[in-house]
Amino acid sequence: MQDAKLxxxxxxxxxxxxxxxxxMSQRELAQxxxxxxxxxxxxLRALIARGWVKANNFRSSGNKRAYAYVLTPSGMQAxxxxxxxxxxxxxxxxxxxxxxIAELRADVARQPxxxxxxxxxxxx
Numbered sequence: 001m002q003d004a005k006l007x008x009x010x011x012x013x014x015x016x017x018x019x020x021x022x023x024m025s026q027r028e029l030a031q032x033x034x035x036x037x038x039x040x041x042x043x044l045r046a047l048i049a050r051g052w053v054k055a056n057n058f059r060s061s062g063n064k065r066a067y068a069y070v071l072t073p074s075g076m077q078a079x080x081x082x083x084x085x086x087x088x089x090x091x092x093x094x095x096x097x098x099x100x101i102a103e104l105r106a107d108v109a110r111q112p113x114x115x116x117x118x119x120x121x122x123x124x
Contacts, residue, residue, distance in 0.1 A: 008086045010035075014043055015071065015079040018053060022068045044069065052078045 013033055017024060024032070030040035047053040052075030056068045071079065 008082050008089070010043060011047075012079070012082045012086050014047065015052070015075065015082065018047075018069045019071050019076075019079065022070050023066075024069070025066075047075070050078070051075070 010033070014029070017029060017032055026040050026044065027037060029035075029044070030037045033040060035043070044053065044055075048055060052072055054070050054072055056070055057066070
């Protein structure tokens with residue numbers, strides 16, 4: 001099931017980035033995800049509200065807006081569950097594409113024979 005506001009693909013990308021680099025700024029996250037800063041902020045707040053991410057302020061930092069976004073244990077579980085759902089969706093999409101490609105190949109393979117049949121009917 002897909003949440004229109006924060007879909008599995010975006011959720012997974014964001015959780016992966018935060019797991020790998022918790023000290024990324026929201027601006028860096030936005031750039032890495034190809035999102036606006038506002039959408040990135042909204043997405044982070046949604047993960048924090050679910051209890052999947054905890055924002056820790058660097059008290060010793062000269063920049064008081066410096067945060068580390070740390071995945072909580074439930075955030076790590078959510079990342080795995082999201083990855084599993086995303087994988088299943090991609091595999092289903094892949095299977096659908098394979099069927100479509102097979103149908104197109106069959107259509108193309110029949111095309112020369114159909115062209116020859118139509119030419120012989122015109123010539124008769």
